[in-house]
Amino acid sequence: MRKHHLLAFSVAAGLTLSGLAVQPALAVAAPAVVTASKGRPAPVKPVTFRTDGVVASVDADAAILKVAVPAAGGTTSQATLTVAATASVTVDGVAATLAEVPVGSRIKVTGSGISGTRTATRLAVTTTWNFRQDGVVASVDADAATVAVTAANGAESVIPVAEDATVVIDGVVATLAEVPAGARVKVTGIVTNSVGSATALAVTTTWGFRQDGVVASVDADAATVAVTHLVRGRLAQTTIPVADGAVITLNRSASTLAALPVGAQVQVSGIVTNGVESAKKITATKTVKRRR
Structure with missing residues (x-):
């Protein structure tokens, strides 16, 4: 939790x-204790x-x-x-x-x-002092005028939003109610005696991503590919949805999602929309050992 x-x-x-x-x-x-000349401690x-x-x-x-x-x-x-x-x-x-x-x-x-x-x-x-919180929108309560933001370390902060706060989504002026969960957000505002109030929210709903690793599994029916990769020196696995029409190559030749072999080196790139990834390009390499 x-x-x-x-x-x-x-x-x-x-x-x-x-x-x-x-x-x-x-x-x-x-405290320093100074010894007096006659061997008695000084005050x-x-x-x-x-x-x-x-x-x-x-x-x-x-x-x-x-x-x-x-x-x-x-x-x-x-x-x-x-x-x-x-x-x-x-x-x-x-x-x-x-x-x-x-x-x-x-x-x-x-x-x-x-x-x-x-x-x-x-x-x-x-x-009074300024604050800034960057992270991902966890939830929005427009009635209570609060936004919950998940920081990079996983901690979640519920931030009150001022009535006259400026809200911008992808460069367009919007309302707090229009801020989608999963979007990236930069929140700035004022803290008064440790009570924060957001005065500006800059929201980004779409951004690019790239994931390098090894193919762990493929589900052609569900249109997903699971990639094993390193996170802070440890192995992790991420399942990535693959968009219709994604460009897929295997050993520099056009291929299909179903044809991707487990264990192949892979580079997956695409778009994230409100926290949901969609692969647009998959480049895989599988070394084939030749018999002598």
Whole structure:
């Protein structure tokens, strides 16, 4: 089952969309212990730190700020910081108070730490930023004004679409309801406190493809050819529908789909329409061993 990430971008989603990634927090350096001249440890000196992430929660009364930061494996960890009473706080470049820092906003925190306790002295908050998501349309809900997009890594994001968003399909202005599943899409928009809103969708319904490999099987009745090929160093098999009138050659001579031998080297090219392939040309080569 694929995971769905709604573009009310929770910090736990890993923020994979272009424009959404936040930088890992910088760890606080270990406090230096200086030995005094008479062999006694000198007082531990505070060290500075910086933490970048997304605001998880704010307790202005207790002067406590929690920041979600990226961790290994696409997960997040949470840093709890005490905010100094004299801390400098800016929200979108404007002086503000800790109470005005919104959950979901991006934040850069700097401060000092000693013995595991970190005190923030400067908070720079950003509430709005751009994003871009490229992928394949998984589904569209025109009534709810959302589009689900599957990224190259297989993750699926459900993205709210603004009422005045620009939708273009194959260069022609269209509506969200006309966007077909299986089409390629580039979604751009605005994120406000981790809630995304698509402002433009550029949709492509048709594109070319080429698949090189070895003929695994042929089904002339169903007009398909299965090709074994490499994907990231591993063998995979893809079954490709073959269009009526496809040009098929075997050892440079005109041939038919039914005549393609299993094990032949093959190059299949054609057109993809909304995610459905259709082979227009098949070039196969089969080495015939001659008897001595």
